[in-house]
Amino acid sequence: MTVPHHDADEIRARLQALREGDLPTHGGRTLAYVYDSGIAEADALGREALAAYGATNGLDPTAFPSLLTMERDLVAFAKPLFHAPVGAVGTVTSGGTESVLLAVQTARDGRPEVDRPVMVVPSTVHAAFHKAEHYFGVERVTVPVDPRTKRADVDATAAALAEHADRVVLLAASAPSYAHGVLDPVPELAELALRHGVRFHVDACIGGWVLPWLERDGLVRHPWDFAVEGVTSISADLHKYAYTPKGVSLLLHRTPELRRPQFFASADWPGYTMLNATLQSTKSGGPLAAAWAVVSYFGDEGYRELTRTAYAGTQALVDGIARIEHLALASEPDSTLVAVTTDGACDVFTISDAMLARGWFVQPQMAYADLPATLHLTVSAATAAHVDEFLAALEESVDAAVASGPIAVDAPLRAAAAALDPSTLDDAAFDGLLALAGLAGEGGGVAPPERMAPVNALLDVAPPALREALLVAFLDRLTRTE
Numbered sequence: 001m002t003v004p005h006h007d008a009d010e011i012r013a014r015l016q017a018l019r020e021g022d023l024p025t026h027g028g029r030t031l032a033y034v035y036d037s038g039i040a041e042a043d044a045l046g047r048e049a050l051a052a053y054g055a056t057n058g059l060d061p062t063a064f065p066s067l068l069t070m071e072r073d074l075v076a077f078a079k080p081l082f083h084a085p086v087g088a089v090g091t092v093t094s095g096g097t098e099s100v101l102l103a104v105q106t107a108r109d110g111r112p113e114v115d116r117p118v119m120v121v122p123s124t125v126h127a128a129f130h131k132a133e134h135y136f137g138v139e140r141v142t143v144p145v146d147p148r149t150k151r152a153d154v155d156a157t158a159a160a161l162a163e164h165a166d167r168v169v170l171l172a173a174s175a176p177s178y179a180h181g182v183l184d185p186v187p188e189l190a191e192l193a194l195r196h197g198v199r200f201h202v203d204a205c206i207g208g209w210v211l212p213w214l215e216r217d218g219l220v221r222h223p224w225d226f227a228v229e230g231v232t233s234i235s236a237d238l239h240k241y242a243y244t245p246k247g248v249s250l251l252l253h254r255t256p257e258l259r260r261p262q263f264f265a266s267a268d269w270p271g272y273t274m275l276n277a278t279l280q281s282t283k284s285g286g287p288l289a290a291a292w293a294v295v296s297y298f299g300d301e302g303y304r305e306l307t308r309t310a311y312a313g314t315q316a317l318v319d320g321i322a323r324i325e326h327l328a329l330a331s332e333p334d335s336t337l338v339a340v341t342t343d344g345a346c347d348v349f350t351i352s353d354a355m356l357a358r359g360w361f362v363q364p365q366m367a368y369a370d371l372p373a374t375l376h377l378t379v380s381a382a383t384a385a386h387v388d389e390f391l392a393a394l395e396e397s398v399d400a401a402v403a404s405g406p407i408a409v410d411a412p413l414r415a416a417a418a419a420l421d422p423s424t425l426d427d428a429a430f431d432g433l434l435a436l437a438g439l440a441g442e443g444g445g446v447a448p449p450e451r452m453a454p455v456n457a458l459l460d461v462a463p464p465a466l467r468e469a470l471l472v473a474f475l476d477r478l479t480r481t482e
């Protein structure tokens with residue numbers, strides 16, 4: 001096949017048509033993946049900066065000093081928000097996962113004498129830490145969270161630190177956790193980190209651009225940032241609640257010494273000396289410029305307003321959910337994320353499908369260990385104006401889900417899934433399961449399901465290792481070409 005050529009207008013039309021199959025990024029009706037300020041001028045500014053800087057290269061800050069200026073500005077804006085000491089340093093990365101990966105890599109390489117390094121993390125930390133374990137070989141020791149508050153268990157953390165004492169290079173916590181929207185007990189954990197002399201990373205990827213303004217309104221119950229002695233690094237994404245285009249996060253370290261192992265240089269080849277502070281080498285300056293533009297547009301006042309709006313929307317949602325029979329909060333939210341459970345009369349997967357049919361995306365989260373399946377709601381400022389509509393749709397969706405009853409996974413399907421060994425899942429085994437689930441497409445491909453609930457319910461009863469193997473096989477099929 002040759003690369004096809006089309007004229008510009010055809011391409012524009014095709015791009016627009018392709019987008020119509022996606023979830024809407026604006027309008028406040030997508031409560032995961034996207035963040036909408038509802039302010040059109042900020043969006044336009046972000047897009048302009050993205051386009052204007054799209055071809056610049058952050059590989060070399062001396063060649064594109066504009067990018068260095070903007071990176072330094074963003075770090076300078078963030079430092080006081082997180083009560084960072086004057087000497088604290090920061091890096092702009094491509095997203096939350098990259099910030100977390102670098103926090104783990106830096107902790108590992110900051111202790112080269114440790115043979116088999118360990119990080120101690122609550123079970124609710126973002127899966128980016130699992131990826132860091134996978135990439136960097138830092139063993140993950142997981143401690144449970146309180147089943148009621150969903151906050152990390154301090155005693156269990158102390159025990160894990162004591163057990164692995166000399167091997168621990170990092171302790172981590174969330175502010176807040178993605179799955180339940182709660183802050184871990186950062187001061188208590190920081191004390192443990194200080195006592196053991198280990199780094200302590202607070203993952204505020206999702207809360208970092210909300211909590212500082214909530215705090216000023218007296219709404220943050222637990223200290224979580226550099227104001228707490230013992231916190232050594234913080235990640236905070238701008239492409240979440242700073243409402244900037246995708247591709248920008250911040251990683252801050254308390255001191256330059258703590259950041260030093262993050263740098264990579266290689267002069268050991270005949271080309272330019274490669275010198276990086278991030279995983280990426282060549283990187284577009286577009287997302288950074290867009291973030292700089294949008295953050296400068298909103299400024300402190302703008303984010304205070306956006307945070308107040310999103311928080312008020314969250315509280316209105318929480319109140320409304322309390323009035324809907326069969327629903328309950330999984331935990332009391334600490335910021336603008338809400339996790340909702342059902343009482344067993346219906347299931348979250350059917351509700352999620354019913355909401356989608358009504359024009360709302362709410363993200364189903366599978367059961368994990370003793371934590372039940374939930375619906376995840378990330379509340380953007382733009383959602384706040386539509387809370388009544390959302391609650392009406394949610395009530396209807398719950399009624400529909402109760403009427404159809406909790407989804408049951410067919411016995412043969414459940415048995416087939418149970419018989420699979422995730423470590424040896426080959427194409428043939430996966431084909432069989434796809435056929436049983438009614439997902440087999442033409443030519444050995446996958447056919448996207450009309451309703452996600454049966455698929456999600458099947459995944460929900462599968463152990464995590466099997467979920468992973470099935471979804472990897474699914475993604476592999478989705479992305480194969482002829």
Ligand SMILES: Cc1ncc(COP(=O)(O)O)c(C=O)c1O
Nearest residue numbers: 095096097126128178203205206
């Ligand atoms: C707490 C937390 N950490 C890390 C991440 C990963 O961020 P990203 O998807 O930008 O890589 C997320 C994403 O939601 C998050 O909520």
